[in-house]
Amino acid sequence: MPEVPQEMEKKLNELLDKHIKKEGSAISILQDIQEEFGYISPEAVIWFSKNTDIPESKFYGIATFYAQFYLNPRGKNIVTACCGTACHVKGAERLINSAKRELSLTDENNTTEDKEFTLEQVACVGACSIAPVAIINKKVYGKMTSDKLTREIKALKKL
């Protein structure tokens, strides 16, 4: 099994204590792991599986079922494009394509090599009346245009 660094082991032990006290489920363990480390790493899953009676397969079954779990590290800045119906008919695809071009991302790879940006798509954020919507680092932008989105990304690149 992969070596777990000491610092990480300490955090994992804290999560395990919390989990035993709160009678959490496999989902809540995964949510905690993600909250703590930013994504679900194989090391964390294997460690938890060894220290609980939950098999690795169950953790991965859940982590791959729900869209909110990430199996890879994400970028420092998260750009989310809403793909709800209203956004779709008002040009969400164009927003996505221009963000992809600006960040040189492909369909398979949604995080930049320097781990500065991750581009995500979400089914619907429920802000349809101001479609198309993009979310940059948790701030919601309504009536987004390709131009505006590219400008915002460029501004973040300079930081």
Place this chain on the structure above:
Amino acid sequence: MNKKIEIKICMGTGGIAAGGTEVRDSFESSLKDRNISAELQMGCDVHKVGCRGLCAKDVLVDVIVNNQKTTYQYIKPNMISRIIDEHIIGGDPVGEWSVAEDYHNFHEKQVKVVLSDCGNIDPESIDAYIAVNGYKATEQVLKNMTPQDVVEVMKKSGLRGRGGAGFPTGVKWEVCRGVESDQKYIICNADEGDPGAFMDRAVIEGNPHAVIEGMIIGAYAIGASKGYVYIRAEYPLAIERLVHAIKEATERGFLGKNILGSDFSFSIKLKLGAGAFVCGEETALIASIEGQRGMPRAKPPFPVYKGLWGKPTVINNVETLANIPYIIRNGAEWFSSYGTEKSKGTKVFALTGKVKNTGLIEVPMGITLKEIIYDIGGGIEGGKTLKAVQTGGPSGGCLTPDMLDINVDYESLAKVGSIVGSGGMIALDEDDCMVNVAKYFLQFTQAESCGKCVPCRIGTKRLLEMLDRITKGLGKEEDLALLESLSNDVKATSLCGLGQTAPNPILSTLKYFKDEYEAHIRDKRCPAGVCKDLLTYSILEQFCTGCGACMRACPAGAITGEKKKLHTIDPDLCIKCGACFDVCKFKSVKKS
């Protein structure tokens, strides 16, 4: 000077995105800076309110001086000083910034029950809710009514589930009430996953206590002591306000042990969804709360008999629950006076797409589609023509312009192959391709299919592949018949509601827009100019001024031309992104 001044700033997700927080800060600091008499400052109450519907005109601000209300639209922080000087101090509202006729038209035909306090009260203050008779219904129920009385009122009101299926709420409660068990649960389904729908988000953001109160009353009626709210993690603001509201309600004794001195105890826990549309289905939702993959199971047994942890469980939608305090307070007859014979009360819709006034609306059941689109929605934007109204999202269907006189209620929509659903209503115009819209929904359902049953897992995949081919100009004549028969098979044989309704967008567009499918298949043409693979872009000589805007916008370097001379697009380099079309001010870029 003795004025009573109240300032209400729309701060739902839409309001905040348009700059609501900055507007509020600006009001607060400008009032301080401006050396206004302490007396006036004291009497000036600035607070946030939830969504009042017309998000397209955010930030909306109400300024109420001595009960005289003026509503301003499109407010930005730099406009606040003038409003304070001229209106609050001077007494003259700033006419040019206040809402116009279309704002009033938007509201005129609406009837607000669920949304009556949304946009009016501060959602983060239990006192604001109590001030508008909040928790009176809880008091009334606990002190003067038996659980059976509550069930009778609900049955008499005719309220039906607002999540999509339309099952009578009173009947659901009665069945669960009749099941013997040491433990029962009530779950609020706030996993609003339909793309294009945001009613539940707005209700929770605007009036979370109404939902909590509905749960308390429901729990009392069925005999549950524990409740869960299963809410999407994609709604951070709604979660924040709900957590706050549960805390306030517990502190005030509306939740917890022996509520209001009665022997009824009830508590609520929050469970965050982890991003799976299928979890809106009752049995999948239960599996998810239990910590499993959210896969549905066969029914029966229904959750009212065997639900969460195998115990009797009632699952109600957010909007359904938010109706309940108002029904208890005003009576079943009052509620059933709205609506049609079989569809009582009002329904909240998320009116979006190509209408002028996009936003959240609440209308009596049975209102005509025409009233919604043209009176409330203000018609189609940009002088275009209406092509279709899609209702019910990925489970629903299309209504066409010749159905404008249809009554919007459960039965009438079902008759023409659509559904009320959870309340998404999207207007489409001549620029929307119906095959593309069907493909969009199938992409969604195919990705969200949990994979448990074969018809849904493989059926939606095959349907999507066919639609994909058609939109790329590779469709075959026999695809039309195959699409229809496979759609019917998936509907008939899938395990849960997701698969049973996933083909509806195809069947409905095939029925009403077959000509568009035929154009894609036979002529390899997309009449609306949407499907990329069937488009070519060119520049019209007679309109091109040689400004170079398209050349600068083109990400592929496909446009060339000298300044002030005709520009041209190289079709081999063109990636058909449409950037040139969007940027040209002279309409000289042509899609065909």
